[in-house]
Amino acid sequence: QSALTQPASVSGSPGQSITISCTGTSNDVGNYNLVSWYQQFPGKAPNLLISGDTERPSDISNRFSGSKSGYTASLTISGLQADDEADYYCCSYAGNSAYVFGSGTKVTVL
């Protein structure tokens, strides 16, 4: 199972919106509405941002939103803030109790 494809880095200025893409195949992203997104700060464990393609946990800011079209899922961060600077990973269910993560995207706030 190959990693889902994400851009290595995305940057934006404070207040802007940025979008991180996550491209998979018909075996994972394209076959299940089960993409989740995680935020990871250096030296810390990942933290859930989005589940089920678009669902946001109640304790996550509404500046984070998820969407999907075909084999590509996306995470949008609106109103970019300095403390959004982190690594972001998508993850998809891939059938038979298996999962696959994305390659990860480093977000830089200019």
Added chain:
Amino acid sequence: QVQLVQSGAEVKKPGSSVKVSCKASGVTFRSHVISWVRQAPGQGLEWMGGITPIFNSAAYAHKFQGRVTITADESTTTAHMEISSLRPEDTAIYYCAGRVSGYYHFDHWGQGTLVTVTS
């Protein structure tokens, strides 16, 4: 409050084995699926496998089948992940990640365990 607490860092020699534990509290262990995810230095996250305690059934990524064993002990609400035939490229932080059975995202994460493989 859900907590996953992992065992401490390990230093191992190539060819040996290591067993990392993950103790769960604040959850109904039998219905909480525990996965193991690793992260090599400077690299991304990689799903290794997971176990559903209620079924005592584990699933593994193809890459790790035959070399990784995941078990769960309901009496201690602890999951374990053992890797055999360690190689230097197994040096990584190993995380346990929990999800509620029937859901497909990882709600809770352990603090991570650094395993260093060096001669």
